[in-house]
Structure formats: structure tokens, C-alpha cells
Amino acid sequence: MTDLAPNDSNAPPYSVSELAFALKRTLEDRYGFVRLRGELSKVTHHSNGHVYLTIKDDKAAIDGVVWKGNVRGLGVRPEHGLEVIVTGKITTYPAGSRYQIVIDSMEAAGVGALLAQLERLKAKLAAEGLFAPERKRPLPSMPAVVGVITSPTGAVIRDILHRIRDRWPCQVLVWPVVVQGDAAAAQVSAAVRGFNAIQPGGPVPRPDILIVARGGGSVEDLWAFNDEALARTVAESAIPLISAVGHETDTTLIDFVSDRRAPTPTAAAEMATPVLGELRALISDFDRRLSRCGARTIEERRTRLTSAARGLPRPNDLLALAQQRFDMASGRLDAALHRNTAVHAQDLLKVTARLTPDALRRQHAAKADRVADLGRRLNACGTRSVERVRDHARLPLLWTRLGSAAERRLTRAEDQLTNLDKLRLSLNPRRPLELGFALVRKADGTIIRSAGALALGDHVALQFADGEREAVIGNEAPPSASTPSASTPPRPSPPRPKPAPSSTEQGDLF
Structure with missing residues (x-):
């Protein structure tokens, strides 16, 4: 480069390219080997393999470049905030009039100030x-x-x-x-x-x-x-x-x-x-899967039910034996009830035959004798007690207690006698006659208790409450029986046997 005098107006002008490349050669000659320390910033790994970066400190910054052939030989990988020591030469980029350092080697010098x-x-x-x-919250799905x-x-x-x-x-x-x-x-x-x-x-x-x-x-x-x-x-x-x-x-x-x-x-x-479309597709898929699953479940349950039903007996077979036993029991029930009623009626007649007025009179007389004897003994005891304690000072009190005890005992005896008299009246054989019933006797005075004890033509005596009447046993009632007189009560018709119940109906219990 030729030195130009400041006042020489005839000096040839430089073109921009000539000046840029002249400066480039000057810097490269003057700073052909530079060892520089600083913090990396704006590190860019280009797709062609080059690395572009900036080295800075607290007051200044310089751009740098690592060509593709030197990237693998670097001691550290260039990253933001890393403090490094680089070795290279200063050059310029003529197209942008910027100077930069072309890095040949790089080694870590420590963590940068910003990164630290x-x-x-x-x-x-x-x-x-x-x-x-655990502090992080889940994101809402929709x-x-x-x-x-x-x-x-x-x-x-x-x-x-x-x-x-x-x-x-x-x-x-x-x-x-x-x-x-x-x-x-x-x-x-x-x-x-x-x-x-x-x-x-x-x-x-x-x-x-x-x-x-x-x-x-x-x-x-x-x-x-x-x-x-x-x-x-x-x-x-x-x-x-x-x-x-x-x-x-x-x-x-x-x-x-x-x-x-x-x-x-x-x-x-x-x-x-x-994604709305994915949600719709997912819901549709869930709906199809649910329908298929429900159909399979129903079909499986139907198959299992059909298989289990084959091993079960038919309802008619299960109920046939019980139905037959029920029909047989219902057929015997009506007759058994009638027989049971007849047996209890006979037992009742046997018991009522022993309940005669004479037995009640004997019991009443015996109770009356006991009450009279008790009264005599009580009077005698009272007389003796009065004679023994007449002069005693507690005579009034003892006499009052003795009188109260005797009164209570007489009251109990009177209640017992009243109850016995009521029992006698209830067991009086003439009481049913007063209610409209009649007592049937044979000619020898035997009481008739069953229709089977009479034969055709037998003479019987009918005892009513107000008198007796004679009658003859026959098959049918006399013609005048359809219009009974006021003085003669109507004869009750003998009971008709009931027809046996059919095998299909239960029948009446009584």
C-alpha cells in the first residue's frame, strides 16, 4: 500500500474491495497468532459443519468462527456461557466490514459469569x-x-x-x-x-x-x-x-x-x-368396543344359562309327586275330620254322663257340713279364748283380730260355696231342656245318645222342660209333621251323610 499525502488531490482512490482486502491482510499479518480468553455467546452450529460464535467479556465482544475441519480438534464443545481460551488469527469479513477471529483450538477456562x-x-x-x-400440577385435558x-x-x-x-x-x-x-x-x-x-x-x-x-x-x-x-x-x-x-x-x-x-x-x-378429531374417533371406538363387549357378555350369559337349564328337571316332573300326595291327603282329610269330630263327641258324652246333680248335691252338702263344723269350732274356740283372756288387758285387741280372721274365713267359705252352686247350675241336665232341647229315653228309661241305638217301631219318651211325650220311631215323619202344632215341637230330621269328595276337589273341612 502506498502512503498518500494528505493534501495530494491527485492520489488514486481505493475501491471498497481494495481497502477491505488491504485491511484484511494487515490484520492477518499483524495478528496472525492470537490467544484470547472470554465467555462464549451466540453459539450456532451451522448445518454445513461450521460453528459461529461470539467471545465477550464485561466491556467488549468479538465474533468468531470455527471451520468444519477444526471442529473435531477442539478441546471442548462450544456452548453458551462457557468461558474458554481460544487460539487463532484475526481476520476480517470483507462483505460486512467486520473483523473476527478464526479459531484453531479451544480449551475450557471455567464457567462464564452469566452461567455461574x-x-x-x-x-x-x-x-x-x-x-x-410433586409441586407440578397436571394439565387440564380439555x-x-x-x-x-x-x-x-x-x-x-x-x-x-x-x-x-x-x-x-x-x-x-x-x-x-x-x-x-x-x-x-x-x-x-x-x-x-x-x-x-x-x-x-x-x-x-x-x-x-x-x-x-x-x-x-x-x-x-x-x-x-x-x-x-x-x-x-x-x-x-x-x-x-x-x-x-x-x-x-x-x-x-x-x-x-x-x-x-x-x-x-x-x-x-x-x-x-x-385433537378434537382424535377424541371423536376415540369415543366412537369406545362405543363400538362397549357394544361388542356387552353383546359378548350377554351371549356368554345366555349360553351358560341354556347349558345350566339342560341339567334341570322340568317343573311338571318336580311337582307331579307333590301334587299326587296333596290330592291323596285332601281326599282323606274330610273323612278324618268327621271321624275326629265323632270321637270327641263320644268322649264328651262320657264325661257329661258322670256330671249328675246328685254328685253336685253331695259335694254341696259336704262343703256345707264342713262350713257348719268350722263355724261351731270357731265359736267354741272363741268362747274358750274369751274365758281365758277375759281379765287380760289386751282382751279388746285380741277379740277384734279374732273377729276379723273369722270374718275373712267365712267370706272365703261363702265364695267357694257360691262357685260350687254356679257349677251345679251349669251342669244341671235340665238346663238344656229349658233352652228348647229334649231328652230321649227308651221304655226302660235308658238315655239314647245315638240314632243307631233305635230301631223301627221302638217306643221312646221325649222329656221336655214342661213335661214328657211318647213317640214311635219310623222311616218318615207323619203327614201332620209338616204342620206342627203349637204344643208339640218339631222333630229334628236325622243328618244325611255327605258325599265323598272327588279326587280333584279338596271339599269342605267341616
């Missing part, structure tokens, strides 16, 4: 339990309202809305915020608190789930989402929250405190909402 600060904050929040899995916190002008919100619209019909509420810079953390925190402050049933619907979304970027671009206050706000959210900050390789602090982390904003929309 982030690690200390992560350890602090983890010790408080904000990263614990949300009606989805709240999105992101920039309203970027491509992220359009991707989320498009994905939700294709998958699930629901309402989306967008809270616009800045997602980069010093004000980003405060605005995102305010948006999370604002969504949680919405009351259910109010004019603005309360979201069922929240999405915090942002596109990819460098560590510096995403550093607002490593804010401690923002992380605590996300952890305190009562609404389940999905963190979708950066791309899959980007990690921020709110990813650890949120209920779910999505690798991309589109993936967050898929996590938050189901």
Missing part, C-alpha cells in the same frame, strides 16, 4: 423445593380458555393460534408483553399474576391453562426468563403453566419451575389442547 450466576440461582430455588416434581403470554407481533403467537385452531375449538386470551430486554421479566410476571387474578364467572373468562412463549435466541436474548422474581411468580401460579421459551436446546429458569416445558411454542399448543 444462573447455576447459583438454580441451586437456591432447588433447595427451596420449587423444582420438586381446556375451554387458553391464556398466552408472548409478543403480539412475532411469529410465535401466529403459530400458537394456528395450531390451536386446527386441533381444538376453544377461546384464546393473549396478554401482550415484550420478551427481550430489561422490562421483559417484569411484564411477564405481571401477566401471570393478572391471569391468576381473574375471578371465575366474571366478564373475562379465567384461563384453564397458561403458555409463556418466545422464539429462540442467545443467552443474552433469553436472560430475562432467568429472573428470580419471574421464576417465583411462575411457581406461585394457581393456573397450570407451560414454558415454551426458545428452541429445544435452550433452557431457562422458568422451565424448571413451570408445570410443563415445551421444546417449541408449537409443541406448547399441542400440549395444552387435545
Whole structure:
């Protein structure tokens, strides 16, 4: 390069390319070997194999590049926030008038300041339990309202809305915020608190789930989402929250405190909402499976019932023997009841034959004699007692007690005598005659107790309450019997035997 005098207006001008390449050669000659220490930032692994990055400290930054042939020989893998020592040469990029360092080797010098600060904050929040899995809430399966916190002008919100619209019909509420810079953390925190402050049933619907979304970027671009206050706000959210900050390789602090982390904003929309078509197909499949299962169960129960029914006897066979026994017992029941009634009637006649008025009179006379003898003995005892205690001072009291005892004993004896007299009256054979009955006797005075004891032509005496009448036993009643006189009571007709019950009917019990 030729030196030019400042006042020489005839100096030939440089073209831009000539100047750019002249500077490139000058830098490469002057700084052909440089050993540089700094923190890596904006690390990009290009698809062609090259690695583009930035090395910085607290005051300045320089771009760097690692060509594909040198990537495998590096001592460490370039990553965001890593503090390294690199060796290379300074060159320029003429198309952009930028200078950069072409890195030949790289070795780790320690953790960068930003990364070290982030690690200390992560350890602090983890010790408080904000990263614990049990604190994370399950996401709603079918949300009606989805709240999105992101920039309203970027491509992220359009991707989320498009994905939700294709998958699930629901309402989306967008809270616009800045997602980069010093004000980003405060605005995102305010948006999370604002969504949680919405009351259910109010004019603005309360979201069922929240999405915090942002596109990819460098560590510096995403550093607002490593804010401690923002992380605590996300952890305190009562609404389940999905963190979708950066791309899959980007990690921020709110990813650890949120209920779910999505690798991309589109993936967050898929996590938050189901697919309506899949739900319909699933319900249809469940309905078909339920119908088939019910049909198989019914068919299986029907088969088992049919198999079990083959081993059971027919109802007619089970009831035939019991029906036959019932018919035989019902046929014998009527005759048995009549025989039982006849036997008890004979027993009753035997008992009533022994209950005569003479026996009652004898018992009454014996009781009266005992009562009279008791009275005499009582009077004699009282007389002797009066003579013995006449001069005694307790004579009035003893006389009163003796009189009371004698009175009670006489009362009991009188009650017994009254009961015996009632029994005598109830057993008096003439009492039935007063009720309209008649006593039948043979000529020799024998009482007739059965119709079988009389034969045709026998003379009998009918004793009524007011007298006796004679009669002759015949087959039929005399013609005048159809119009009985007032003085002669009608003769009762003999009982007719009842026909035997048929085998198919039970018959009357009496």
C-alpha cells in the first residue's frame, strides 16, 4: 500500500474491495497468532459443519468462527456461557466490514459469569423445593380458555393460534408483553399474576391453562426468563403453566419451575389442547368396543344359562309327586275330620254322663257340713279364748283380730260355696231342656245318645222342660209333621251323610 499525502488531490482512490482486502491482510499479518480468553455467546452450529460464535467479556465482544475441519480438534464443545481460551488469527469479513477471529483450538477456562450466576440461582430455588416434581400440577385435558403470554407481533403467537385452531375449538386470551430486554421479566410476571387474578364467572373468562412463549435466541436474548422474581411468580401460579421459551436446546429458569416445558411454542399448543378429531374417533371406538363387549357378555350369559337349564328337571316332573300326595291327603282329610269330630263327641258324652246333680248335691252338702263344723269350732274356740283372756288387758285387741280372721274365713267359705252352686247350675241336665232341647229315653228309661241305638217301631219318651211325650220311631215323619202344632215341637230330621269328595276337589273341612 502506498502512503498518500494528505493534501495530494491527485492520489488514486481505493475501491471498497481494495481497502477491505488491504485491511484484511494487515490484520492477518499483524495478528496472525492470537490467544484470547472470554465467555462464549451466540453459539450456532451451522448445518454445513461450521460453528459461529461470539467471545465477550464485561466491556467488549468479538465474533468468531470455527471451520468444519477444526471442529473435531477442539478441546471442548462450544456452548453458551462457557468461558474458554481460544487460539487463532484475526481476520476480517470483507462483505460486512467486520473483523473476527478464526479459531484453531479451544480449551475450557471455567464457567462464564452469566452461567455461574444462573447455576447459583438454580441451586437456591432447588433447595427451596420449587423444582420438586410433586409441586407440578397436571394439565387440564380439555381446556375451554387458553391464556398466552408472548409478543403480539412475532411469529410465535401466529403459530400458537394456528395450531390451536386446527386441533381444538376453544377461546384464546393473549396478554401482550415484550420478551427481550430489561422490562421483559417484569411484564411477564405481571401477566401471570393478572391471569391468576381473574375471578371465575366474571366478564373475562379465567384461563384453564397458561403458555409463556418466545422464539429462540442467545443467552443474552433469553436472560430475562432467568429472573428470580419471574421464576417465583411462575411457581406461585394457581393456573397450570407451560414454558415454551426458545428452541429445544435452550433452557431457562422458568422451565424448571413451570408445570410443563415445551421444546417449541408449537409443541406448547399441542400440549395444552387435545385433537378434537382424535377424541371423536376415540369415543366412537369406545362405543363400538362397549357394544361388542356387552353383546359378548350377554351371549356368554345366555349360553351358560341354556347349558345350566339342560341339567334341570322340568317343573311338571318336580311337582307331579307333590301334587299326587296333596290330592291323596285332601281326599282323606274330610273323612278324618268327621271321624275326629265323632270321637270327641263320644268322649264328651262320657264325661257329661258322670256330671249328675246328685254328685253336685253331695259335694254341696259336704262343703256345707264342713262350713257348719268350722263355724261351731270357731265359736267354741272363741268362747274358750274369751274365758281365758277375759281379765287380760289386751282382751279388746285380741277379740277384734279374732273377729276379723273369722270374718275373712267365712267370706272365703261363702265364695267357694257360691262357685260350687254356679257349677251345679251349669251342669244341671235340665238346663238344656229349658233352652228348647229334649231328652230321649227308651221304655226302660235308658238315655239314647245315638240314632243307631233305635230301631223301627221302638217306643221312646221325649222329656221336655214342661213335661214328657211318647213317640214311635219310623222311616218318615207323619203327614201332620209338616204342620206342627203349637204344643208339640218339631222333630229334628236325622243328618244325611255327605258325599265323598272327588279326587280333584279338596271339599269342605267341616
